Amino acid sequence: MDSVIEDLRVRKILDSRGNPTVEVDVVTWNGFGRAAAPSGASTGSREVVSFPEGGVDKVITEIEDLISAELIGMDAEDLADIDLVLKEIDGTDNLSAIGGNTSVAVSMAVAKAAAASYNLPLYRFLGGNLKNEIPYPLGNMMNGGAHAGINAPDIQEFLVVPVTASNITEAVFANSSVHKRLKELIQLKDSSFTGGKGDEGGWVPNISNIDALEIQAQACEEVGDELGVEIKPSLDIAASEMWNQNEQKYVYAQDNISRDTGDQIEFVKEIIETYGMFYVEDPFDEADFEGFAQLTAACGNKCLICGDDIFVTNKEILAKGIEKKAANAIIIKPNQIGSLTDTYETVRLAKENNVTPVVSHRSGETTDETIAHLAVAFSAPLIKTGALGGERIAKLNELIRIEEELSNPQMANLFK
Numbered sequence: 001m002d003s004v005i006e007d008l009r010v011r012k013i014l015d016s017r018g019n020p021t022v023e024v025d026v027v028t029w030n031g032f033g034r035a036a037a038p039s040g041a042s043t044g045s046r047e048v049v050s051f052p053e054g055g056v057d058k059v060i061t062e063i064e065d066l067i068s069a070e071l072i073g074m075d076a077e078d079l080a081d082i083d084l085v086l087k088e089i090d091g092t093d094n095l096s097a098i099g100g101n102t103s104v105a106v107s108m109a110v111a112k113a114a115a116a117s118y119n120l121p122l123y124r125f126l127g128g129n130l131k132n133e134i135p136y137p138l139g140n141m142m143n144g145g146a147h148a149g150i151n152a153p154d155i156q157e158f159l160v161v162p163v164t165a166s167n168i169t170e171a172v173f174a175n176s177s178v179h180k181r182l183k184e185l186i187q188l189k190d191s192s193f194t195g196g197k198g199d200e201g202g203w204v205p206n207i208s209n210i211d212a213l214e215i216q217a218q219a220c221e222e223v224g225d226e227l228g229v230e231i232k233p234s235l236d237i238a239a240s241e242m243w244n245q246n247e248q249k250y251v252y253a254q255d256n257i258s259r260d261t262g263d264q265i266e267f268v269k270e271i272i273e274t275y276g277m278f279y280v281e282d283p284f285d286e287a288d289f290e291g292f293a294q295l296t297a298a299c300g301n302k303c304l305i306c307g308d309d310i311f312v313t314n315k316e317i318l319a320k321g322i323e324k325k326a327a328n329a330i331i332i333k334p335n336q337i338g339s340l341t342d343t344y345e346t347v348r349l350a351k352e353n354n355v356t357p358v359v360s361h362r363s364g365e366t367t368d369e370t371i372a373h374l375a376v377a378f379s380a381p382l383i384k385t386g387a388l389g390g391e392r393i394a395k396l397n398e399l400i401r402i403e404e405e406l407s408n409p410q411m412a413n414l415f416k
């Protein structure tokens with residue numbers, strides 16, 4: 001009774017790139033939940049479709065009524081049933097009729113309303129009372145590729161993880177210190193640097209990929225020594241964005257270099273070794289399971305090789321990746337798959353197979369903080385949320401609040 005859905009509203013709001021997205025309110029007899037969907041720029045081709053033809057306006061004018069007609073009267077606690085009803089309303093296999101973003105925002109708002117109906121925070125409603133692990137933040141320091149303008153490095157994300165931080169506050173402030181130090185280091189390399197930032201709040205320098213890797217490592221070391229925390233460099237190469245299908249090469253435009261798959265394997269291996277990379281995401285094109293598998297075989301014992309565009313949070317595609325030993329980590333983005341139930345299924349499969357789940361924001365975000373709760377509920381050891389910017393700190397600051405609420409909080413075990 002407490003969690004029976006009484007009302008559901010969808011509205012058009014701004015995302016961090018100034019594009020429209022959906023925010024959903026769900027009212028139950030004794031609770032309220034609100035959630036908004038993010039959007040990607042370097043999307044995987046097998047993600048569900050974000051919005052139907054007609055975009056957010058069609059969702060507001062037509063689809064909202066279809067969804068509320070079905071969901072009002074259902075119990076928000078029955079998340080799996082509700083996610084199934086959303087799929088039935090849609091009727092396609094890629095959520096293109098109602099939009100994966102519509103579906104995921106409804107799914108998350110329903111979960112939040114169910115949690116609120118019992119006066120529980122979302123992480124506890126989904127994960128249970130004994131959850132006490134806080135994920136480490138993978139903080140975005142410099143942006144390139146599809147998240148930046150011209151002349152930026154081709155590697156999309158230069159990230160850091162404070163792997164020995166003893167709590168989330170220490171961790172997020174370590175990341176922000178590296179971010180500040182990098183601004184100084186970029187200025188030394190590029191006197192024309194104006195302090196411009198990319199979509200995820202990282203700096204956008206006009207320097208080569210190697211120079212960016214060098215100063216990333218330098219900033220980690222200097223700030224780590226000052227703070228007494230080991231800070232490790234990490235990357236999202238987002239290689240699908242660089243892959244030229246005709247030439248069968250990865251094009252590094254900033255460096256004027258093209259690499260075939262063999263060169264790319266050697267290049268990434270060398271980067272992992274030279275800089276002690278903790279984590280490398282999407283080192284190959286989304287179709288190249290073999291390249292992924294070769295790199296994981298060579299470096300998976302010392303580095304997380306993570307699949308984003310290749311797996312798109314999809315359980316079936318992850319199963320193929322597991323069979324081929326393509327990666328030892330997976331990015332978890334709920335809007336790639338369109339519902340919390342499907343997101344959870346993918347996380348479960350990953351964990352059963354020792355593939356580390358990394359809960360992640362998108363490059364186009366809102367101040368919605370849901371993924372902070374999901375990372376705790378799913379016991380994901382890492383969360384990729386950016387380091388700065390209102391829509392990024394919404395998640396980080398929520399983790400600080402969650403840690404404060406837990407009776408025996410611990411940072412996740414990164415080295416399981």
Ligand SMILES: C=C(OP(=O)(O)O)C(=O)O
Pocket residue numbers: 039040041042043044236238308331360361362363364
């Ligand atoms: C966050 C990412 O970018 P986008 O949201 O543009 O896919 C990513 O590639 O990991």
Ligand SMILES: [Mg+2]
Pocket residue numbers: 236238281282308309331
């Ligand atoms: Mg990625």
